[in-house]
Amino acid sequence: xxxxxxxxxxxxxxxxxxxxxxxxxxxxxxxxxxxxxxxxxxxxxxxxxxxxxxxxxxxxxxxxxxxxxxxxxxxxxxxxxxxxxxxxxxxxxxxxxxxxxxxxxxxxxxxxxxxxxxxxxxxxxxxxxxxxxxxxxxxxxxxxxxxxxxxxxxxxxxxxxxxxxxxxxxxxxxxxxxxxxxxxxxxxxxxxxxxxxxxxxxxxxxxxxxxxxxxxxxxxxxxxxxxxxxxxxxxxxxxxxxxxxxxxxxxxxxxxxxxxxxxxxxxxxxxxxxxxxxxxxxxxxxxxxxxxxxxxxxxxxxxxxxxxxxxxxxxxxxxxxxxxxxxxxxxxxxxxxxxx
Amino acid sequence: xxxxxxxxxxxxxxxxxxxxxxxxxxxxxxxxxxxxxxxxxxxxxxxxxxxxxxxxxxxxxxxxxxxxxxxxxxxxxxxxxxxxxxxxxxxxxxxxxxxxxxxxxxxxxxxxxxxxxxxxxxxxxxxxxxxxxxxxxxxxxxxxxxxxxxxxxxxxxxxxxxxxxxxxxxxxxxxxxxxxxxxxxxxxxxxxxxxxxxxxxxxxxxxxxxxxxxxxxxxxxxxxxxxxxxxxxxxxxxxxxxxxxxxxxxxxxxxxxxxxxxxxxxxxxxxxxxxxxxxxxxxxxxxxxxxxxxxxxxxxxxxxxxxxxxxxxxxxxxxxxxxxxxxxxxxxxxxxxxxxxxxxxxxxxxxxxxxxxxxxxxxxxxxxxxxxxxxxxxxxxxxxxxxxxxxxxxxxxxxxxxxxxxxxxxxxxxxxxxxxxxxxxxxxxxxxxxxxxxxxxxxxxxxxxxxxxxxxxxxxxxxxxxxxxxxxxxxxxxxxxxxxxxxxxxxxxxxxxxxxxxxxxxxxxxxxx
Numbered sequence: 055x056x057x058x059x060x061x062x063x064x065x066x067x068x069x070x071x072x073x074x075x076x077x078x079x080x081x082x083x084x085x086x087x088x089x090x091x092x093x094x095x096x097x098x099x100x101x102x103x104x105x106x107x108x109x110x111x112x113x114x115x116x117x118x119x120x121x122x123x124x125x126x127x128x129x130x131x132x133x134x135x136x137x138x139x140x141x142x143x144x145x146x147x148x149x150x151x152x153x154x155x156x157x158x159x160x161x162x163x164x165x166x167x168x169x170x171x172x173x174x175x176x177x178x179x180x181x182x183x184x185x186x187x188x189x190x191x192x193x194x195x196x197x198x199x200x201x202x203x204x205x206x207x208x209x210x211x212x213x214x215x216x217x218x219x220x221x222x223x224x225x226x227x228x229x230x231x232x233x234x235x236x237x238x239x240x241x242x243x244x245x246x247x248x249x250x251x252x253x254x255x256x257x258x259x260x261x262x263x264x265x266x267x268x269x270x271x272x273x274x275x276x277x278x279x280x281x282x283x284x285x286x287x288x289x290x291x292x293x294x295x296x297x298x299x300x301x302x303x304x305x306x307x308x309x310x311x312x313x314x315x316x317x318x319x320x321x322x323x324x325x326x327x328x329x330x331x332x333x334x335x336x337x338x339x340x341x342x343x344x345x346x347x348x349x350x351x352x353x354x355x356x357x358x359x360x361x362x363x364x365x366x367x368x369x370x371x372x373x374x375x376x377x378x379x380x381x382x383x384x385x386x387x388x389x390x391x392x393x394x
Numbered sequence: 395x396x397x398x399x400x401x402x403x404x405x406x407x408x409x410x411x412x413x414x415x416x417x418x419x420x421x422x423x424x425x426x427x428x429x430x431x432x433x434x435x436x437x438x439x440x441x442x443x444x445x446x447x448x449x450x451x452x453x454x455x456x457x458x459x460x461x462x463x464x465x466x467x468x469x470x471x472x473x474x475x476x477x478x479x480x481x482x483x484x485x486x487x488x489x490x491x492x493x494x495x496x497x498x499x500x501x502x503x504x505x506x507x508x509x510x511x512x513x514x515x516x517x518x519x520x521x522x523x524x525x526x527x528x529x530x531x532x533x534x535x536x537x538x539x540x541x542x543x544x545x546x547x548x549x550x551x552x553x554x555x556x557x558x559x560x561x562x563x564x565x566x567x568x569x570x571x572x573x574x575x576x577x578x579x580x581x582x583x584x585x586x587x588x589x590x591x592x593x594x595x596x597x598x599x600x601x602x603x604x605x606x607x608x609x610x611x612x613x614x615x616x617x618x619x620x621x622x623x624x625x626x627x628x629x630x631x632x633x634x635x636x637x638x639x640x641x642x643x644x645x646x647x648x649x650x651x652x653x654x655x656x657x658x659x660x661x662x663x664x665x666x667x668x669x670x671x672x673x674x675x676x677x678x679x680x681x682x683x684x685x686x687x688x689x690x691x692x693x694x695x696x697x698x699x700x701x702x703x704x705x706x707x708x709x710x711x712x713x714x715x716x717x718x719x720x721x722x723x724x725x726x727x728x729x730x731x732x733x734x735x736x737x738x739x740x741x742x743x744x745x746x747x748x749x750x751x752x753x754x755x756x757x758x759x760x761x762x763x764x765x766x767x768x769x770x771x772x773x774x775x776x777x778x779x780x781x782x783x784x785x786x787x788x789x790x791x792x793x794x795x796x797x798x799x800x801x802x803x804x805x806x807x808x809x810x811x812x813x814x815x816x817x818x819x820x821x822x823x824x825x826x827x828x829x830x831x832x833x834x835x836x837x838x839x840x841x842x843x844x845x846x847x848x849x850x851x852x853x854x855x856x857x858x859x860x861x862x863x864x865x866x867x868x869x870x871x872x873x874x875x876x877x878x879x880x881x882x883x884x885x886x887x888x889x890x891x892x893x894x895x896x897x898x899x900x901x902x903x904x905x906x907x
Contacts, residue, residue, distance in 0.1 A: 100507050139425065139585070140564040205618075212622050219628060221619035226610050226629070227412035230590055233582055234405055248404055343619045345587045352615075353422075353586065 059386055066382045070375045077371035078129065081364055082122055090114045091138075091360040134365035137354065143365030146350060151369070152240035153223060153346035157269065157338065158331050160262045164270025165277055165327075170320070172274075173281025177316075178308060180286055188278060195275030200334050204268040204341035211264060219261050221343035228257045265342040269334050273327050277320055284316035318389050325381030329374040413590065414608025415887070415907055417900075418620040418629040422586045422613065424508065426568040427557070428550040429501050432510040434634065434808070434898075435586075437547055438611070441899045442591055443574040444550030447475050447494060447528070448541055449600045450897030452904050455715050455812040457541045460600040461489065461551055461575070463526075465544075467848075470535035471518075477526040483553045484579040484594050485572040491522035496554035498530070503560055513548040513810055516540065536846040538853060542811040545897070551575065577604045577903040586613045591902065604903035605889060624882050625650055630907055631890060632882040633900055638761055641880055642700035650882050655894020656713025658809045659877030660706055660817065661758070661765075663751070665870060667831040669801040671747050680741030682869040686725045687734035688776050689769065691874055698764045703875040708861050709817050711876035713896045716814035716844075716857035720865035721873060731776045738778060746780040749773065752795070753804035757788040762804065769874075796829040805871070812896035814857045815845055822860075822870060832870035837863060 092108045100108070109115045113124065128135070134143035169192075176188040212220035223229065223242050231254065232238075232245045239245055243262070246255040288294060289312050297307045336348030343349070347366060354362040421435035428440060449460035459465055465475040481489035498520040505511045516537050521529045532540060543549065553573030557563050569580040577599065578591035590610040593603070612629055614620040621640045624632040625647055636644070645652050665682055672678030691705030704712065707719035707727070725733070738745055753766040766783050773779040786794065795803055805828070809816045819841050820827045822834075840863060844856035864870065879894045889904040 141566075208619075208622060212626065216626060220622040220626070221614070222612070225413075226416045226588065226612055229588055230413050230582060230610065236404065250404055340615050343614055345584075349615065 062386055063383060066379055070379055073378075074372055074375045075126075077375070078126070078368050079122075081367045081371065082125055085360050085364045086118060086121075088360070091358065129368065134368060135361045137362035137365075138357065138359045141362075143362060143369070146362070147347065147366065147369050149240060150345065150347040150350045153242070153344065154332070154335050154339070154348055156223075156241045156243065156262070157265055157335055157344055157346055158328065160266035161269035161273065161331060161335075161338075162328070164266050165273035168270065169274035169277025170281050170317075173278040174285060174308070174313060174316075176278065176282040177285035177289070178304075185282075189282070192275040192278040192282075195271040195278075197275075198271075200268050200272060200337040201341045203271060204264070204338065207264045207268055208342075218263050220264070222261055223344055224254070224258045224261050228254045232258075265338050265344050268341065269331060269338040272334050273331060276323070276327055280320050280323065281316060284319050285312055288312040288316045318385070321381065321388065322385050325378045328377050328381075332370055332373065412608070413610035415606045415631070415902070415905055416610045416612055416629040417631045417633055417902065417905075418612045418614055418623060419633050419635075420614050420617055420620060421634050423565075423589075425562070426565045426583075427562045428497075428547060428552060429504040429509045429511070430506045430562045432508060432547055437898070438633075438900055439580075439589065440547060440550050441576070442578040442609075442902050443576040443580060443594075444552070445481075445489070445575040445597075445599050446545045446549045446551065447477075448544040448549070450545055450812070450895065450899055451600055452892040452901055453895045455713070455896040457545050458600055460545070461494075465541060467536070468529070471532045473530040473532060473540050474523075475528045475530075477528070478598055479526060481575060481598060482596055483556075483572065484574045484596065485553065485556070487553050487555050487573070489551060489553070489575050490525050491528045492525075493551050493554055494528045495520045495522040496557075496559065497550065497552045500552070500557065500559055501548055504562060506562060510547040510810075513543050513546055534846075536848055538845060538848060539811070539813050539815050542813040542816075545899075546811045575599075577601050577901070578609065588612055593903075601901055601903045605906035606902065609902040609905070621882075624884070627884055630884050630887050631905065634881075636880065636882060638698070638700040638702045641702050641882070644882050648885075650884055651887075651890075653881045653883060653890040653894060655879040655891065656711065656896050657703075657877035657879040658711055658714065658812060658896050658898055659806060660709070660711050660873060661703070661804070661806045661875045661877070662706070662709075663872040663874065664795075664803050664805045664828055664830050665832075665872070666798055666801050666803075667870070669798050671749060671801065672741075672743065677741045677743050679869065680737045680743050681747055682872065683725070683737040684734040684743075684747075684778060685773070686721060686865075686869060686872055687730045687737065688773055688778065689872065689874065690729045690772050692727070693772065694765060694768055694875055698761060698768050699875065701878075702880055703877050706873040706876040709821070709864055709871060709873055710814045710857070710861060711817070711896075713876075714809070714812050714814050714817070716854045718858045718861050720862045723862075724866055729772065729776070731778070734776060734778055745778045746774075747778060749779050749781045749802060750784065750800075751781060751802045751804070752784050752786060752791070752800040754788055754791045755785055757791070758804065758806050765875075766804065809896075809898065812898070814861075815841070818857075818860060819845065822864060828870070830870060832868065834868060837868065 090109060092105065092112055092114055113121060132144065136142055137146065172188050176185045179185050208220045211218040232242060232249055235245045235249045242258045243255060246258045294307055294312050336351060338344065339346045339349040340352055351363065351366045419438065421438060423435045423439055424433045425431040425436055426439060428444065445461040447460060447462045448457040448465055451458055461477055461481055462475040463478050468474040477491060483489055498517065501511050502514055516532050516534050518531045518533045523529055556571040556573040565583065565585055569583040572579055574594060577594060577597045579594045580589060581592045582590045588610065593607045617636045617640055620632045621636055623629045625644060627649065641652060644650055670678055672681045695701060695703050695705050707722035708717055710717040753762050755762045770781040770783055773781050794800060822832060822837050823841050824833055824838060837860065840860040844853055844860055847853040847856050881890045881894060883890045887905060887907045889906055892904045893901045
């Protein structure tokens with residue numbers, strides 16, 4: 055690895071700290087704007103003195119900056135706080151975060167499998183009816199709300215055709231059985247492989263299909279448009295003309311020379327869309343009763359468990375920051391121009 | 395062919411025998427600790443895993459001994475129970491009179507704002523006389539509702555060796571310690587996601603041996619996925635809460651059966667005696683009587699709620715012992731425009747009467763919008779009323795309703811226990827919960843008479859008297875609908891109908907497939 059690349063990555067790595075700090079600070083103060091969690095949960099149901107005693111016990115009667123410093127100090131030590139039902143947020147994240155990552159993983163596969171080939175196809179058939187149709191599809195896929203797409207998918211594949219399950223990560227008996235696997239990853243398809251039961255694995259995969267499509271289509275539309283426009287531009291470039299002049303067929307030119315370069319911008323924005331996928335995952339998890347971190351976050355929101363919400367949002371912010379760094383790393387490796 | 399990846403990985407020898415019978419629900423568990431739980435989701439779990447001194451046998455609304463051999467008043471202020479011998483919790487710890495005393499003392503000591511300690515308002519103290527005898531000393535003598543309070547969420551018996559005496563215990567610590575003496579014990583617990591139960595072989599109680607060894611509860615964010623799963627056979631029973639339209643569509647489905655039972659939930663209109671329309675008390679009463687003669691409850695039940703609610707003609711819903719139907723007797727089952735007009739004319743009330751009615755959708759369900767739209771059109775169709783509807787979010791609604799902001803408002807009630815008094819004294823007695831400025835010495839006397847009457851036949855008569863008085867002479871509330879309990883089950887599931895009773899306890903032990 056060259057010194058230039060290392061310097062570039064070092065700067066990007068250092069930028070994670072202020073980025074995360076700003077995110078954490080915004081989350082902390084936003085949570086305080088809506089009031090303290092004790093009053094939100096118990097206000098009106100406890101006498102004022104008992105309410106004050108509980109606030110004191112929770113440290114919520116201290117100056118806001120003291121609370122902030124305390125929160126940041128604990129965060130640095132890996133303490134994200136505890137929920138109202140006394141669960142460590144780190145444990146909540148490790149338990150349910152795996153489910154969300156699993157969903158995002160499958161959704162990304164859908165996004166790549168649908169967006170990239172169709173983008174390439176649309177680019178090579180520019181201004182035809184197929185191209186117009188695919189562009190329309192891309193816009194609709196991006197614009198349609200996840201829950202609406204999810205409802206449609208369930209209506210067709212679960213209610214009408216009975217091909218796929220409508221909700222959950224696995225059938226109840228499979229979920230219970232997979233609790234007895236070691237080491238338990240909480241990523242069910244890995245757990246099913248470790249368990250060594252093909253039927254269970256198929257059950258897990260079948261449950262992942264509809265949520266993955268609902269969430270994946272959102273990003274597939276973006277990928278389709280990006281690949282299409284970049285490939286069209288690349289096919290007009292001088293080096294592609296030179297390749298054609300050497301007598302290479304259109305297919306070879308596209309595959310060997312244009313397509314890889316057209317993918318670079320896709321990788322560049324991928325990090326951003328993975329972050330938006332985490333947002334989409336929250337809605338997807340509710341729609342499909344996929345019990346992941348997004349689902350748990352909405353549970354805590356309805357319970358007004360602000361400490362838990364704050365902890366999970368902070369963790370998600372960290373994930374986004376790390377994702378951005380990884381994407382920067384990948385882009386730097388495949389596109390030397392970004393280091394300058 | 396799949397192979398377990400890596401050395402030492404794979405199955406750990408746990409049960410892979412499956413989920414047994416699967417029950418779906420949208421009700422959420424608030425807490426496993428009885429001192430912190432006062433909600434339907436927690437009650438579902440408590441019904442399976444904890445034992446009570448007294449309980450409701452399937453299909454019945456009169457409490458009978460459960461962990462107790464017998465219970466009764468040993469003096470006007472002492473209610474005494476004798477426990478069955480050799481009771482124990484699933485962890486092997488003995489369940490004795492000390493456990494009972496500990497449970498009730500703890501409930502009162504912790505007095506958690508989210509908990510049910512308020513139900514024990516008439517309990518002065520509890521004594522463990524010996525290993526199997528418990529005495530409850532009451533503040534008010536001859537409280538006939540006390541036996542019905544023992545099976546409520548205030549009454550689970552907990553293990554004094556597991557639970558701390560003065561603070562709450564978190565769910566994980568509870569289920570892992572197995573302090574359960576009910577029909578089932580929890581074997582795995584993923585809160586509000588998936589909970590599995592195994593029949594408790596040591597259970598010695600009212601419900602008898604469970605018909606199904608293993609039961610799992612699957613939790614849903616909303617009713618839609620639960621409906622799909624029950625009709626696809628992915629779950630065996632869908633229990634609370636499916637939307638009326640879902641239930642209506644499932645009635646015609648040949649893969650499932652829709653089971654109904656008396657629900658106990660009551661929906662009604664509350665009148666603020668000070669701010670409701672009417673120039674004087676007589677005019678206000680005339681307006682209330684005219685409204686009682688104008689509402690078509692049957693149309694609300696069938697048209698809006700698809701028969702998931704039944705018309706209610708009393709402050710006490712049908713199915714609760716002692717319930718009568720005075721509104722039907724006095725004002726008729728169908729709207730009577732002529733009678734309504736006469737009530738108003740006789741009191742000199744000019745028509746149309748302007749009514750400002752508040753209702754709520756985020757606490758009482760989104761169908762409330764349709765319900766109140768139907769009420770508005772029913773009332774305006776008489777030509778006697780002009781209705782202005784307003785909806786407010788629950789947190790504000792709760793605050794404003796007690797500040798005289800709403801002259802007429804929508805309200806609902808789930809019973810704490812299936813006794814008629816639970817629908818009467820809290821709402822029509824002195825300093826009542828409704829805070830609508832209704833109070834009357836005659837009603838107070840009638841309420842006291844029914845609460846303290848030890849003879850059951852006389853008590854039923856006293857309950858009928860107070861219900862009639864409220865409907866004929868006061869109408870502080872106008873009952874509209876009572877909710878049915880509805881469960882949807884696969885065709886191969888039996889026993890569901892046995893547990894749909896006014897006790898509101900959904901007992902897994904009676905289910906089988």
